[in-house]
Amino acid sequence: MINFLPQIYENELFYSVLARYRRMCGMVSKRALIEDLFGRHIFVSSIYFPQYIDSFVKCLPPTSELTAIEIIKNHTMFPFYTSFLSKEKTDFLFNIMQNGANGSKMTVEKYIGFSNSKVRKPNYLRYCPLCYKEDLEVLGESYWRTNHQIAGVHYCSKHHLLLKQSSVLSTGSGIDFICADEQVCDVELLKDDYPDNIKQLNLKYVHNAELLLETNFPRKELKYIIEFYIDRLREKGLASNNGNLYMKDVQERFLLNYPMEYLNLMQSDIDPDSPSNWLRLFVRNNNKNRTPLRHLLFLQFLGIRMDYLFQNKEVIGKKSVSIQHNPIFDIQERREKWLQLIEENPNANRSQLKEKGKGLHTWICKYDWDWYDRVTPKAALGREKAGTIDWYKRDEECLRLAKDAVESILHRKGKPVRVTPSSVRKILGFGSWFHNEKLVRTQQYLREAKEEIEDFRIRKIKRAIEDRIKQGEKLTVYKVQLHAGFGGNNQEVKNLIADVLEKEFNFPKC
Structure with missing residues (x-):
């Protein structure tokens, strides 16, 4: 049973309420916190779409008027991400959030289509530095706002400032309940280098997203x-x-x-x-x-x-148009003219006859196809067979192209790509034939050039470090890890970054 609950602020993420409850209780054990909140141990895998809200409500004091409907609709991402779904799908997802997935591994994110979408939700919780500062002055604490976590929202609608990314993970299995405090937030403003038209377009988007x-x-x-x-x-x-x-x-x-x-x-x-x-x-x-x-x-x-x-209630969309065609010529007359055309051009194929009798050909094909197909000569010759492939010559050419592609991958700008046979083929734009074992030297080269996962990680780390040095940004293991795109919880990667910083860049090991 929950004996008390912090005041829930307007537009506050449900996750944020639980994080503040944990801080007020001084709970260290995450398992104990979950059992206290939900009356049993459940697996928390989503900040945006929490499940078993009904179990949480049942653990509240009898005098509480807070409902599952209010939590889901006012303090989660549910209203935004279901706005363009049917009522049936929306109700289905609401039920999962309210009662859980009943042992199924299907999450709301998977059902909505996050796993297949190229539009990714933010990996870290975000905040507005000015909102954070005002909260501390007025409330004595701050909190995570729901509208700041919407995909595509880059500005605060209240202050028109760029949102900042905290160090609090919003995805993955390592979700913890962390408050928006001085440990993960600050009041320093981000430098806004976006042109004004970009800013205005996004502020319009922010307005519409918050409306949803x-x-x-x-x-x-x-x-x-x-x-x-x-x-x-x-x-x-x-x-x-x-x-x-x-x-x-x-x-x-x-x-x-x-x-x-x-x-x-x-x-x-x-x-x-x-x-x-x-x-x-x-x-x-x-x-x-x-x-x-x-x-x-x-x-x-x-x-x-x-x-x-x-x-709006009425839509039209595409209209199906039915047109009734009636022949305006006598069929027998048309047949005689077509036979005469064939007789006058004894060596012509169908394409040549079509060219010589354009209007007549169109009419006959439309209204008298079966007869046309019986009497009109077909092409006598088939296509010549393609010559035999010279695999040695092709292997030589493919090997040269493969080497060029590997060099291109290793020196490309932007996000690093791992060298694999598939990435080489993709760069070249070739089909699956590129992996044919008859290309002996090419396949051997691809096997030898394939980048081991640790080598690829080191290359990504070095690229991230070099980028940060060029940009004059701070070098820490954590900052490099985020810059390289590894996330923040992989200890193996952290150790690897520390080694690279020490051995390759003379950075003292912590």
């Missing part, structure tokens, strides 16, 4: 949302009357609206030449979940208010 978080909009089926988008594109002249999208024009307008720098910031960059970039797939009526971040980007591009999407 705060407003219980009626849920809509994905089919309705796609049809709504098609209707709005039609109004803008970016779709035909039948609802067929002018996708090239949509893409051009979208890229005019959003600078590529902003799309990179929002994990939604677009390759205009790729037929499968996310924007081209976004307005297709399939059954795959879309991240709310990209829904908001698309609505902002269309200039649509949030309430208009959810309160």
